[in-house]
Structures are given as C-alpha cells and as structure tokens.
Amino acid sequence: MKRVALAVLAALAFVAACTPAKKKPDEIVFWEFWPADVITPLVRQFEAENPGKHVRIEQLTWDNGRDKITAAVAAGQPPDLCELGSTYMPRFLASGALSDWSAGVADLRDSLRGWELCKVGDAIYGMPWVLGTRALFYNKTLFAKAHLDSTKPPETWDELYAACARIQQLGHGVHGYGVSLNDRQKLFKKFMPFAWGNGGEILSAGLDSSRFDSPQNVEALEFYLKLRKVGMLGLQDALDQEFKEGRLGLQISGAWLLKQIPKEAPGLRYGVALVPKPAMDRGEHASFAGGEVLVSFTGSKRKEDALRLARFLVRPANALALASSAQSVQPANVGADTAAFYRERPDQQVMIRQFATARFTPNHVEWDAIEQVIEEEVEQALYDRKSARRAVADASARIDELVGKK
Amino acid sequence: MRAYSRATAWALLSPWVLAFAVFGLYPFAFSLGASLTDYSPIRAGATRFVGLANYAQACTSREFWNALANTGWFVLGSIPFTTLAALGLALAVQPSFRGRTPFRVGFFLPSVVSVVVLSLVFKGLYAPGGSLDALLGALHLPAPAWLQDPRTALPAIMAMDVWSASGYYMIIFLAGLESIPRDLYDAARLDGAGAWARLTTITLPLLRPTLAFVLVVNTIRSLQIFAEVFVMTRGGPLGRTTTVVYYLYEQAFSRFHLGYASAVAWLLFAISLLLAVVQMRAVNAREQAVR
Amino acid sequence: MSAAFEPVRIEAPPPPWGRSLRRWLWLGPLLFTMLLPFAWMIALSLAPHAGNSFSKALRGPWDLSQYRALFAGTNVGRYLLNSAIVATLVVACNVATAAMAGWVLGRRRVPAERFWTLGVVATLMVPKQALMIPLYLVMARLHLIDTYASLVLPFAVDAFGIFLVRQFVTQLPIELEEAARVDGATDWGIFRKIILPLLQPVLAVVAIQSFLANWNSFLFPLVFVDSDRLRTLPVGLALLSQTEHSVDWGFLMAGSTLASLPVLAVFVVFQRRILSGLLAGADK
Numbered sequence: 001m002k003r004v005a006l007a008v009l010a011a012l013a014f015v016a017a018c019t020p021a022k023k024k025p026d027e028i029v030f031w032e033f034w035p036a037d038v039i040t041p042l043v044r045q046f047e048a049e050n051p052g053k054h055v056r057i058e059q060l061t062w063d064n065g066r067d068k069i070t071a072a073v074a075a076g077q078p079p080d081l082c083e084l085g086s087t088y089m090p091r092f093l094a095s096g097a098l099s100d101w102s103a104g105v106a107d108l109r110d111s112l113r114g115w116e117l118c119k120v121g122d123a124i125y126g127m128p129w130v131l132g133t134r135a136l137f138y139n140k141t142l143f144a145k146a147h148l149d150s151t152k153p154p155e156t157w158d159e160l161y162a163a164c165a166r167i168q169q170l171g172h173g174v175h176g177y178g179v180s181l182n183d184r185q186k187l188f189k190k191f192m193p194f195a196w197g198n199g200g201e202i203l204s205a206g207l208d209s210s211r212f213d214s215p216q217n218v219e220a221l222e223f224y225l226k227l228r229k230v231g232m233l234g235l236q237d238a239l240d241q242e243f244k245e246g247r248l249g250l251q252i253s254g255a256w257l258l259k260q261i262p263k264e265a266p267g268l269r270y271g272v273a274l275v276p277k278p279a280m281d282r283g284e285h286a287s288f289a290g291g292e293v294l295v296s297f298t299g300s301k302r303k304e305d306a307l308r309l310a311r312f313l314v315r316p317a318n319a320l321a322l323a324s325s326a327q328s329v330q331p332a333n334v335g336a337d338t339a340a341f342y343r344e345r346p347d348q349q350v351m352i353r354q355f356a357t358a359r360f361t362p363n364h365v366e367w368d369a370i371e372q373v374i375e376e377e378v379e380q381a382l383y384d385r386k387s388a389r390r391a392v393a394d395a396s397a398r399i400d401e402l403v404g405k406k
Numbered sequence: 407m408r409a410y411s412r413a414t415a416w417a418l419l420s421p422w423v424l425a426f427a428v429f430g431l432y433p434f435a436f437s438l439g440a441s442l443t444d445y446s447p448i449r450a451g452a453t454r455f456v457g458l459a460n461y462a463q464a465c466t467s468r469e470f471w472n473a474l475a476n477t478g479w480f481v482l483g484s485i486p487f488t489t490l491a492a493l494g495l496a497l498a499v500q501p502s503f504r505g506r507t508p509f510r511v512g513f514f515l516p517s518v519v520s521v522v523v524l525s526l527v528f529k530g531l532y533a534p535g536g537s538l539d540a541l542l543g544a545l546h547l548p549a550p551a552w553l554q555d556p557r558t559a560l561p562a563i564m565a566m567d568v569w570s571a572s573g574y575y576m577i578i579f580l581a582g583l584e585s586i587p588r589d590l591y592d593a594a595r596l597d598g599a600g601a602w603a604r605l606t607t608i609t610l611p612l613l614r615p616t617l618a619f620v621l622v623v624n625t626i627r628s629l630q631i632f633a634e635v636f637v638m639t640r641g642g643p644l645g646r647t648t649t650v651v652y653y654l655y656e657q658a659f660s661r662f663h664l665g666y667a668s669a670v671a672w673l674l675f676a677i678s679l680l681l682a683v684v685q686m687r688a689v690n691a692r693e694q695a696v697r
Numbered sequence: 698m699s700a701a702f703e704p705v706r707i708e709a710p711p712p713p714w715g716r717s718l719r720r721w722l723w724l725g726p727l728l729f730t731m732l733l734p735f736a737w738m739i740a741l742s743l744a745p746h747a748g749n750s751f752s753k754a755l756r757g758p759w760d761l762s763q764y765r766a767l768f769a770g771t772n773v774g775r776y777l778l779n780s781a782i783v784a785t786l787v788v789a790c791n792v793a794t795a796a797m798a799g800w801v802l803g804r805r806r807v808p809a810e811r812f813w814t815l816g817v818v819a820t821l822m823v824p825k826q827a828l829m830i831p832l833y834l835v836m837a838r839l840h841l842i843d844t845y846a847s848l849v850l851p852f853a854v855d856a857f858g859i860f861l862v863r864q865f866v867t868q869l870p871i872e873l874e875e876a877a878r879v880d881g882a883t884d885w886g887i888f889r890k891i892i893l894p895l896l897q898p899v900l901a902v903v904a905i906q907s908f909l910a911n912w913n914s915f916l917f918p919l920v921f922v923d924s925d926r927l928r929t930l931p932v933g934l935a936l937l938s939q940t941e942h943s944v945d946w947g948f949l950m951a952g953s954t955l956a957s958l959p960v961l962a963v964f965v966v967f968q969r970r971i972l973s974g975l976l977a978g979a980d981k
Contacts, residue, residue, distance in 0.1 A: 009785070012785055059936050061919065064916065064920075067919075068920045070659055071829060071833040071920050073447065074834065075837040076837070096451060181642075184640040233554070236942070240942075241533075241748070254942065260943060264748055329941075369661065376644075379642070383643070411884050412807075415806035418797040418798060418888070419813075421797065421853075422797075422798045422817065422854045425851075434820075437831055505717060507965070509728060518961055519953055519957050520953065522931070523738075527738055530751075531734065537737065537751040540752065577971065578906075580902075581902045585865065585868055585899075615864035615865065622860075626818075626821050651824045654824065658827065664830060679815075679822060
C-alpha cells in the first residue's frame with residue numbers, strides 16, 4: 001500500500017516536472033479578458049496574414065486580471081500586447097510603464113474614437129479597441145400599463161420623474177426607477193450622466209483643482225435623490241435582475257443587458273433611449289464612456305509585433321467581431337453604426353448614438369480615488385447621512401486634496 | 407537526560423527552514439523593506455526611502471482606522487461563535503452512533519466549496535427579494551436588505567463565516583477529542599462523575615492545545631478576511647465592511663501604493679502577533695494552574 | 698517486541714438505535730439548515746433557465762445540460778487533472794513536513810522552541826495580498842512562472858500543519874518514546890515506527906485541510922500560471938463562467954458542485970483515520 005502510494009507520487013512529480021511550459025521565443029504574448037472562442041479566430045487570421053508570427057493568447061479574469069498584469073510588470077516580464085480597461089489607464093499612463101505609440105498610430109487618429117483614454121498631453125500610449133457607455137432602459141409593457149406612450153421614452157428630467165411616478169403607482173412589487181447604491185465603480189457611471197448633462201464638471205481644464213462643488217452638480221444630486229421616491233434602491237445586479245423580470249420601469253444601465261435579456265427574459269418588451277437631459281432647452285443627453293484599450297509596455301519584448309497585432313485588432317471588421325459577440329461594448333471605429341449588425345439592432349444603435357454626448361473621465365493619476373470620493377459622498381446622501389449640498393461640497397474638498405497631492 | 411540527537415532534530419526541521427529561506431524570507435523582507443519606501447509595482451522610476459512615513463500615514467488615516475474597527479468587530483463577533491459551534495459539533499459527532507459519518511460529512515460540507523463561490527451563493531441568498539428574505543417574510547419576520555443596510559452588512563458576512571468555518575474547525579476538535587485516552591473517562595465514570603463533570607474536568611482541560619490552535623489560527627484568518635468582502639459588498643455600504651486586507655488590497659492593486667499597503671500589512675502582522683501571544687499565554691496559563 | 702507499542706484498535710460494538718435516533722432529532726435540523734446553501738447551489742446548477750433565483754430553480758424543469766456543458770468543448774477535464782496533480786503533491790509534502798517539524802517542536806527538541814513555534818505561526822500572519830508581488834518576483838527570478846513547480850514548491854511546507862501537529866504532540870505521553878529509547882531504538886526509528894502511527898488522526902486533518910486549501914486556491918494559481926494547459930480548476934471555472942458584468946450561474950454552480958466532489962471524497966476517506974487515536978490500554 002505504501003509502495004503504491006510512493007510510486008504514484010513519484011509518477012506525479014515526474015509528470016509535473018516534465019511538462020514543459022517554455023514559451024516559444026518568437027511568440028507574441030497577448031493578454032486579454034474576452035472568451036477564447038471570440039479572440040482565437042481573429043488571432044489565427046492575423047497569423048495567416050503574417051506568416052512566421054505566432055500569438056499566444058492568455059485570458060484574464062475581470063476581477064483579478066489587473067493583479068496579474070501588475071505582478072508581471074513589477075517583475076519586468078510584461079506581456080507584449082495587453083488589454084487594459086479605461087479604469088486602469090490613468091495610473092498606468094502616469095507610471096511610465098506603457099510604451100509610446102504616438103508615431104505608430106498617427107494614421108489611425110481619425111478612424112477611431114476614444115483617444116482620450118490613452119493620451120497624456122500629445123503623446124499616445126495605446127489604442128482604443130472597444131467602447132462602452134450607459135443609456136436609459138425602459139420597460140414598454142409597464143409603460144403601457146401606466147398609460148404612457150411606449151414609443152416616446154422620457155427625454156427630460158421632468159418627463160422621467162413623471163413616468164417613474166406613474167409606474168411606481170402600479171404597485172404589486174413594481175417600481176419606477178432603479179436607483180443605484182454604491183456599487184464600486186458602477187454608481188459613478190449611473191449618477192454622473194445627470195451631473196454632466198446638467199453642465200456639471202469634476203476637474204478644471206488643467207486637472208489641477210476641483211470643479212465639483214457647483215450648483216449644477218447639487219441640482220443633479222438632488223434630482224437623483226428625488227428619484228428614490230418613485231423607485232427602488234439596489235446594487236447593479238439586483239436592479240438588472242428586477243428589470244429583466246419586468247418589475248422595474250426604468251434604469252440607467254449598459255449594453256450587457258442587450259445580450260442577457262434575449263437569453264434570460266425573452267418575452268420582455270423593452271427599449272433603449274438616450275439619458276434624459278435636464279430640460280428641452282438646456283443641458284445634454286450626457287453619459288459615461290469608457291472602454292478597453294490595447295497597450296504595450298516598455299518592458300515588453302516584441303513591441304513592433306505588438307503594435308502590428310493591435311492595429312490588426314482595431315480594424316473595423318475585427319473590432320466588430322468582438323463587439324457583436326460580447327454586445328456589452330461597441331467598436332471604437334468611427335462609423336461603426338453603419339455595419340449591418342448595428343443597422344439590424346436599433347437598441348445597439350442608441351448606444352452608439354449615446355457616444356456622441358458621452359464623457360470620458362479625466363486622465364488624472366488619482367482618477368480612481370476621485371471616483372471613489374464621489375461615490376462615497378453620493379452614498380452618504382443616498383443613506384440620508386448628508387444633504388446633497390453638503391455631500392457635493394465635501395466631495396469637492398476631498399477631490400481638491402487629491403489633486404493637490406503629487 | 408539528553409536522550410535524543412540534536413542532529414536529527416535539526417534534520418527534521420530543515421525542510422521548513424529551507425522552504426522558508428527560499429519562498430518566505432525574500433517576500434517577507436521585500437514587503438518589510440517596501441513598507442519603508444514609496445514603492446509602486448508599475449512605476450518605471452526610482453523608489454524613494456521614506457522611513458516610517460507610511461506607518462504614520464496609516465495611523466492617521468480615517469480609512470485605516472475604519473477598516474481596523476470593522477475587522478475588530480468581525481473577529482470579536484465571529485470567533486466565539488465559530489469556536490463554540492465547532493466544539494459543540496465535534497462533541498456531538500464524536501461518540502459512536504449510527505449515521506455518524508454522514509453527519510460529519512454534512513457539517514464539513516460548507517467548508518468544501520471555494521470561498522468565492524460561497525460568497526456568490528450568499529450574495530444571492532441575502533439579496534432583497536432573495537431566498538432568505540422570502541423565508542423571513544413567510545414567517546412574518548422583518549426582512550432587511552442584509553448587504554445594503556450598513557447595520558446588517560457586516561453581521562451578515564460574519565454569519566456566513568461562522569456557518570462555513572464551524573465544520574472546518576470541527577474536524578480539528580475531533581482529532582483532539584480522539585487523542586484523549588478512553589480509560590480516563592472510564593475511571594471518572596466509576597468515580598460517579600456525570601457527563602458535565604467529565605466534560606469540564608477531563609475533556610476541556612485536555613483539549614487546551616487544540617483550543618489554543620483553533621483560537622490562534624481562526625483569529626489570524628479572521629483578521630485577514632478578504633474574499634467575502636470583495637465578492638459581496640466591495641467594502642460598502644458606507645464603508646462598513648471594509649476590512650484591513652480589503653483596504654490594503656485596494657491600496658496595492660488599485661492605487662499601486664504597494665509601499666503603503668505593505669506598511670498596513672505589517673501593522674496587521676503586529677496585531678496578529680500580539681493577539682496570538684496573548685491567546686497562547688491565556689490558554690497555557692490555565693494549564694499551569696491545573697498542574 | 699515493538700509490536701507491543703503500537704496502538705491497539707478496539708472495535709466497539711455497534712451503538713444502540715435509541716441513542717442514535719435521539720441524536721438525529723437534535724442534530725438533524727441543524728444539519729438541514731447548514732446544507733441549505735448547497736441545495737441552492739445544486740438547484741441552480743440543474744436549472745440554468747432560472748439564473749440565480751432559487752424559487753424558480755426549484756420549480757423546474759431540471760436538466761443536466763450545465764454539467765454536460767462543463768466538459769463539451771472545454772478544458773475542464775484538463776483543469777481537473779492539473780488540480781489533482783498539484784493538490785496531491787502539495788498534500789504529500791505538507792503531511793511529511795508537518796509531521797517532522799511538528800514533532801521536533803512539540804517535543805522541544807531545539808533550543809528556544811517557543812521562539813521557533815512563534816516564528817512558524819508568524820508566517821501565517823502577513824496577508825498573502827501583500828506578499829503576492831514579491832513572491833512573483835522570486836518565481837520569475839527562478840524561472841518558475843507557468844510551471845507546475847510554481848504551484849507546488851511555495852506551498853510544500855505549510856505552517857498551519859506544523860502548528861497543528863505540534864499542539865497534538867504536546868499531548869502525547871512521552872513514555873512510549875522513552876521506553877523505545879531504552880530498548881535502543883534510533884531517533885529515526887522512533888519517528889517512523891512509533892510517532893507516525895500515533896500522529897494518524899492529526900495527519901489526517903492536515904491532509905484534509907491541506908487538500909482543501911490547495912484545491913480551492915485561486916489567487917496564486919491565477920497569477921503564477923499563464924497557459925491554459927497548466928490551469929487549475931478554480932481559475933478555469935472562473936474564466937469559463939465570467940462575462941464582464943454578469944456570471945453564468947448555471948455553469949458556475951455546476952462547476953463548483955463538481956469541484957466539491959474530490960474534496961468530499963478526500964474528507965470521507967481520511968476522516969476515518971481521525972478515529973484511530975489512543976484507545977484503552979495502549980498507553981499503560
């Protein structure tokens with residue numbers, strides 16, 4: 001018995017030791033977050049067009065992928081090409097770890113949107129691949145039940161409030177608006193559209209002081225708080241679930257619902273519209289914009305090839321392949337909405353139209369801390385610990401501290 | 407009487423020493439060193455020595471004290487329950503009875519699933535309109551939004567921790583119970599001692615080393631609670647579930663302030679060490695008193 | 698002569714039904730509440746249409762599609778194998794080193810033993826999130842990134858097991874060892890023939906705990922291993938069931954249920970060894 005156990009152990013150790021995991025020296029290492037079955041065909045096509053070049057794809061998890069990238073960069077062994085989310089970009093841009101692509105992408109400047117995500121001054125350190133935004137989702141069935149015109153989603157704050165009030169009155173577990181609680185890095189994207197749409201800002205143009213304490217932002221927060229009366233509070237996945245089950249009238253959410261609803265709630269009759277603006281004669285249909293950026297690192301071994309692979313991946317057909325599979329993002333290419341895929345999907349088209357008035361977040365190195373400050377103060381107001389005015393003022397003071405720091 | 411060989415002793419200890427030298431020493435030294443600098447894992451430039459500035463920053467940081475307070479509540483609130491539950495379960499499933507094995511397996515089952523998946527399951531259970539609220543509603547009990555209410559979020563996570571850890575420490579107590587010689591109980595029974603007396607005069611005293619182990623290890627693990635918070639609440643609501651390790655993780659991997667995060671980690675180390683020494687002294691002191 | 702020192706297993710007569718049933722009465726409901734979250738998991742794995750709603754999942758219909766999907770066209774089989782190889786190696790090392798170091802510390806065989814024990818325990822006190830990057834640097838320098846060794850070597854010696862064995866050893870009566878020494882046995886002989894059998898219950902716990910910790914380990918396997926070929930089960934499952942903003946509940950629950958089975962099997966096999974402690978007569 002003991003001999004058998006020892007033999008098994010020895011065999012395992014042998015197998016383990018013998019399995020080679022050496023990278024082929026001429027492989028381009030690409031780290032990305034999307035499922036292998038979407039990315040692999042694209043990469044194979046790249047290999048076909050570039051004989052002699054091989055690409056090794058390694059998939060990362062959304063939650064912890066950044067940790068792995070960080071460790072690899074710290075150890076001086078970063079991948080050649082890497083996908084980074086727009087939330088991570090400010091710190092990476094400030095770190096000096098990204099490779100300068102200003103020359104290599106000059107000819108693509110006009111054909112892609114979202115360069116703000118990768119720019120520091122005039123230098124460009126990446127390439128936008130796919131973008132995402134937030135828009136207003138509304139339930140047409142509930143609209144009909146509340147005697148609202150389901151072909152005319154609300155365009156202004158007053159219309160939004162009125163529609164939510166009517167739906168809230170339907171009772172029986174139905175709510176009007178889905179107010180987001182502090183879901184880290186998600187609340188910001190659901191509240192700021194109101195603030196931006198009202199003309200509010202976060203930082204000054206030079207990114208050196210806070211502009212957050214403004215009557216426009218206070219107004220926006222007061223409106224957001226008012227929506228609680230005609231809606232329900234919840235975290236993103238709870239609100240999404242309520243919407244999918246047909247119990248939520250309206251909420252600001254993202255394009256991932258466009259993929260989930262047909263699968264999980266095929267009978268749901270819903271529509272997508274631009275985020276409402278303060279009034280017909282002022283403000284904008286503002287929203288949040290972010291996305292995924294392709295970068296290479298100063299420590300990467302095959303920077304030239306990485307750039308070539310990146311240029312390949314951002315081609316309209318390829319970015320579209322990813323966007324049409326994921327559906328939660330849209331290609332960064334200008335004119336993407338003319339593709340057949342989008343022509344057939346009016347809801348996706350709304351997303352793309354929303355990009356025209358969507359805001360990218362400022363590339364300040366402390367950006368994620370600033371976002372957290374805003375979310376925390378809005379949360380204080382949501383839990384009635386502070387008034388809207390106080391919350392906005394406190395947030396602004398804390399932001400000033402952050403941007404005043406080195 | 408020097409009846410054993412020092413050489414053999416060192417030889418037997420050597421694998422640990424070797425493993426520590428290769429995989430332990432460098433990371434510990436690095437992180438201790440990093441705590442005295444402004445090291446950032448992704449920054450291309452040079453790292454500056456800042457002395458104790460990171461430690462000072464932590465001690466004056468509202469967020470750090472909030473995280474420490476939350477962690478303290480967590481430890482104080484869950485350790486007694488987990489320890490008592492584990493001991494109780496072990497005592498219940500240790501004697502021979504039919505169906506003992508299925509019960510042992512059943513109580514151990516919560517520990518088997520990965521903590522990330524378990525947290526996802528509980529996130530769904532605790533959701534407003536989720537199964538727990540449905541059950542409470544059916545019993546006409548109040549059903550708060552467990553993870554969204556600042557007062558109930560941390561207790562909800564604590565309850566999940568007690569639920570999943572009891573079975574795990576139960577098997578450790580089981581091993582401890584099995585090592586108590588039977589004839590002690592037989593002698594006590596002959597002397598007329600009842601079940602409670604046997605428990606308090608034989609079982610508990612002889613379980614001291616096991617109890618010390620469970621307390622120390624459970625405390626260390628609870629002080630480092632992270633995955634549940636990451637999956638279920640991300641530190642909210644209103645920062646009530648931000649634990650020290652969650653705070654440290656954000657600083658290290660979101661803000662890339664690994665120097666500062668390392669200082670926080672070593673502050674936690676100091677607290678863990680202090681608590682462990684106190685716990686072992688307390689358990690052993692009673693041992694001396696018994697002798 | 699040495700056979701007299703081995704613990705004697707005395708098989709107890711089967712317990713009376715009355716006592717058993719009484720125990721079931723008050724342990725049963727407790728067990729039921731403890732198992733409810735499992736019922737949740739399994740129900741979700743059998744009802745992919747229900748998303749993450751327990752009530753919808755209970756109403757059915759049920760099917761095994763998610764379990765089939767686990768293996769169809771995915772590398773889950775490979776991930777299982779990798780997890781099994783790594784976990785077995787780690788458990789073997791942990792048990793061996795815990796027995797060795799635990800005995801030495803428990804019998805105070807080295808000077809300043811308290812200091813050593815505290816040192817061993819202290820290695821558990823620094824959170825791994827703080828150590829992850831320097832450990833990665835070590836692995837990178839040793840060219841161990843993306844190898845099985847990176848998943849085994851750093852975890853081959855575990856302070857938890859050493860501490861547990863040490864505590865257990867402090868309770869063991871010293872007479873057996875002393876008697877054997879009087880008989881002329883060597884240290885190594887005592888360790889193999891007397892100590893190891895006596896340590897069976899606690900080594901069984903070390904095996905169970907070590908297997909469990911390693912099987913479900915996520916952070917380090919994620920960071921140290923890049924290629925799909927070497928991926929372990931928790932990381933593989935996470936990658937297969939993730940999308941940017943949601944989780945494929947049915948698939949993840951099916952995978953997690955499947956992942957629990959080996960740990961349960963290890964537990965069932967080893968927990969019987971916890972029973973083989975000192976029984977009446979062996980220590981006189």
